[in-house]
Structures are given as C-alpha cells and as structure tokens.
Amino acid sequence: MPDLDVLADPSDPAVQRLSDLAKPARGTVRTAIVEDQEPLVQALRAGVRFVEVYGESTREFPGDLAALCAELGVTVRLVEPAVLTKVFRSEKRPKVFGVANIPAPARFSALAEGTGDVLVLDGVKIVGNIGAIVRTAVGLGARGVVLVDSDLPTIADRRVVRASRGHVFSLPVLLETRERVARWLGESGLRVVDVDMDGSLSPESLGALEGDVALLLGAEKTGASDVLQDLAADTVSVPIDSRVESLNVSVVAGIVLYARSRRSA
Structure with missing residues (x-):
C-alpha cells in the first residue's frame, strides 16, 4: 500500500470541517460521516460518492477497504489520534470513516x-x-x-x-x-x-x-x-x-x- 497523507495538525481547517460534520445534522446537509469498515464498504458498493476516507494513523488501514477505494478513485488519508479526539470529542472514535456526498432523496x-x-x-x-x-x-x-x-x-x-x-x-x-x-x-x-x-x-x-x-x-x-x-x-x-x-x-x-x-x- 503506498504511503498515505497524514492529517496531524488539530488546527488544520480540514479538521474543523470534520468536527462540524461529526455534530448532529440540522437543516439541509450535503455531506455526512460514514463510520466503520462494514458501513463504508456497503455505502461504496451502493454507489455513494465519497470525498475522502480516513483511517487512524496508529492502526493498519484495512487492505480490502483500501483496494475498494483505489478501484473507485476515492482518496484515503490517515489521521493522528489527537486530531480524531478533536473531531469526535467524547464519542467513541471510529477506526475508519469517510465523508460522503449524501445521495439525492429517493422518490x-x-x-x-x-x-x-x-x-x-x-x-x-x-x-x-x-x-x-x-x-x-x-x-x-x-x-x-x-x-x-x-x-x-x-x-x-x-x-x-x-x-x-x-x-x-x-x-x-x-x-x-x-x-x-x-x-x-x-x-x-x-x-x-x-x-x-x-x-x-x-x-x-x-x-x-x-x-x-x-x-x-x-x-x-x-x-x-x-x-x-x-x-x-x-x-x-x-x-x-x-x-x-x-x-x-x-x-x-x-x-x-x-x-x-x-x-x-
């Protein structure tokens, strides 16, 4: 697996965007966090478009998920534990998660x-x-x-x-x-x-x-x-x-x- 970019600075604007997404949704939202490996895989296979997928830098990123992301052209980045703590605060932080573009409402x-x-x-x-x-x-x-x-x-x-x-x-x-x-x-x-x-x-x-x-x-x-x-x-x-x-x-x-x-x- 090639070397992945690591998100390490808690003050990075990208971290704030993730923190905002981790909060309960209010009003119209266009992107959302999908967490954990099985939901990510199912969403990817269902055709949901992802902005990026993330994994914790201290853990090995799942190989099958990496292969699926590569097949679909989805960027994978790693995140330092301190950044994950800022994003998810007191919640249990996922080992892997992604930012998805929410599909249009079904009719x-x-x-x-x-x-x-x-x-x-x-x-x-x-x-x-x-x-x-x-x-x-x-x-x-x-x-x-x-x-x-x-x-x-x-x-x-x-x-x-x-x-x-x-x-x-x-x-x-x-x-x-x-x-x-x-x-x-x-x-x-x-x-x-x-x-x-x-x-x-x-x-x-x-x-x-x-x-x-x-x-x-x-x-x-x-x-x-x-x-x-x-x-x-x-x-x-x-x-x-x-x-x-x-x-x-x-x-x-x-x-x-x-x-x-x-x-x-």
Missing part, C-alpha cells in the same frame, strides 16, 4: 422500478430500530422502506447509517409525509397489510398473499395512524406469550419479512 418513482414488498414505517422514531429494519429489509428482499414521521432530517443520519451497517444506501429509503404516502398507496396497486397486535392473520398466512404487498408497521406503543390503517386490506399479528406486552418493531418486521420471503420456497 416514489424509485419504488416503481423494483420488485419485492415495501415496508411503511409510520411513526417509528428510534433510529436503532429504523436501521435494523432497513438492514433486515435488504437481507430479506424488500423493495424499499418508507419512513413517515420519523423526525429524521436525512437518511444519512450517522446513527441510522451505523445501525443499518451502511445498508440504508442499498435500497430506496424515503422520508415522506403521511398524506403523500396515503395517496401513493392508493395509486400503487399494492395490497396494504397492517401489522398490528390485533391482526386477524398469522405471519404464516402471509405466504398465501399473491404479488408484492405494502407492510405497514407503527410504533411499538401506538401502532400506525388511522389514516394509513384505513387503507389496509388485511391485518396480521405475531402471537406472543401473555407475559410480554409487545415485541420491538424491528423484531416484528423481521418476522413478517421472513414469512413473506418464504412464499416462493
């Missing part, structure tokens, strides 16, 4: 191009759950994920990228209003299935539903909104022991997606 048209079920998350706000669901959606062949009332300013939120292991860039993830989603669902032709504690169908019965569907999931405590539930042709629930009040929404999403993935087995 409903992107969902018309693929196959597979669509997940609609209505009022799901916990970023760890969103990231886990997105990762599961990719793993089990979903077409895309639509986020309603998530409070996220961008899908490139560092926490979501981390929780999804970079797969938030691997399929269309939309940030949309409830009204626009309701209109799209009405026009899409997709059968809407509401995943709810009081559903009449079991997960196993999802395999009998022909064609792609829209799986509607709400927050664990409140469920989906009436506006979107009213569009559902079917309701499904996951039976659980009475000692457990409810299941985490990311767990439920995994169960119903797996049930749907088995329909052609």
Whole structure:
C-alpha cells in the first residue's frame, strides 16, 4: 500500500470541517460521516460518492477497504489520534470513516422500478430500530422502506447509517409525509397489510398473499395512524406469550419479512 497523507495538525481547517460534520445534522446537509469498515464498504458498493476516507494513523488501514477505494478513485488519508479526539470529542472514535456526498432523496418513482414488498414505517422514531429494519429489509428482499414521521432530517443520519451497517444506501429509503404516502398507496396497486397486535392473520398466512404487498408497521406503543390503517386490506399479528406486552418493531418486521420471503420456497 503506498504511503498515505497524514492529517496531524488539530488546527488544520480540514479538521474543523470534520468536527462540524461529526455534530448532529440540522437543516439541509450535503455531506455526512460514514463510520466503520462494514458501513463504508456497503455505502461504496451502493454507489455513494465519497470525498475522502480516513483511517487512524496508529492502526493498519484495512487492505480490502483500501483496494475498494483505489478501484473507485476515492482518496484515503490517515489521521493522528489527537486530531480524531478533536473531531469526535467524547464519542467513541471510529477506526475508519469517510465523508460522503449524501445521495439525492429517493422518490416514489424509485419504488416503481423494483420488485419485492415495501415496508411503511409510520411513526417509528428510534433510529436503532429504523436501521435494523432497513438492514433486515435488504437481507430479506424488500423493495424499499418508507419512513413517515420519523423526525429524521436525512437518511444519512450517522446513527441510522451505523445501525443499518451502511445498508440504508442499498435500497430506496424515503422520508415522506403521511398524506403523500396515503395517496401513493392508493395509486400503487399494492395490497396494504397492517401489522398490528390485533391482526386477524398469522405471519404464516402471509405466504398465501399473491404479488408484492405494502407492510405497514407503527410504533411499538401506538401502532400506525388511522389514516394509513384505513387503507389496509388485511391485518396480521405475531402471537406472543401473555407475559410480554409487545415485541420491538424491528423484531416484528423481521418476522413478517421472513414469512413473506418464504412464499416462493
């Protein structure tokens, strides 16, 4: 591996730019930090354009990541530990990270191009759950994920990228209003299935539903909104022991997606 440029001066303007990016995003942002090796690799493979990728100067830079960056023409630089401390402050600092140009927001048209079920998350706000669901959606062949009332300013939120292991860039993830989603669902032709504690169908019965569907999931405590539930042709629930009040929404999403993935087995 050739010698790499080292960012060593904490007063370097480039360090301040990185520090600004490490702060929580507010308003419109065009670049974001993607941290850790797996999310970086997944984002690069998904076609996300990176300004630069960085590694800690006291550690060996991962060879496969270096090769991928070289293949895609992405500059790699090393960073001294003191600089990383300034950038990430009290946070756990990543061994490798990159500055990515945030892709343009996905639109409903992107969902018309693929196959597979669509997940609609209505009022799901916990970023760890969103990231886990997105990762599961990719793993089990979903077409895309639509986020309603998530409070996220961008899908490139560092926490979501981390929780999804970079797969938030691997399929269309939309940030949309409830009204626009309701209109799209009405026009899409997709059968809407509401995943709810009081559903009449079991997960196993999802395999009998022909064609792609829209799986509607709400927050664990409140469920989906009436506006979107009213569009559902079917309701499904996951039976659980009475000692457990409810299941985490990311767990439920995994169960119903797996049930749907088995329909052609």
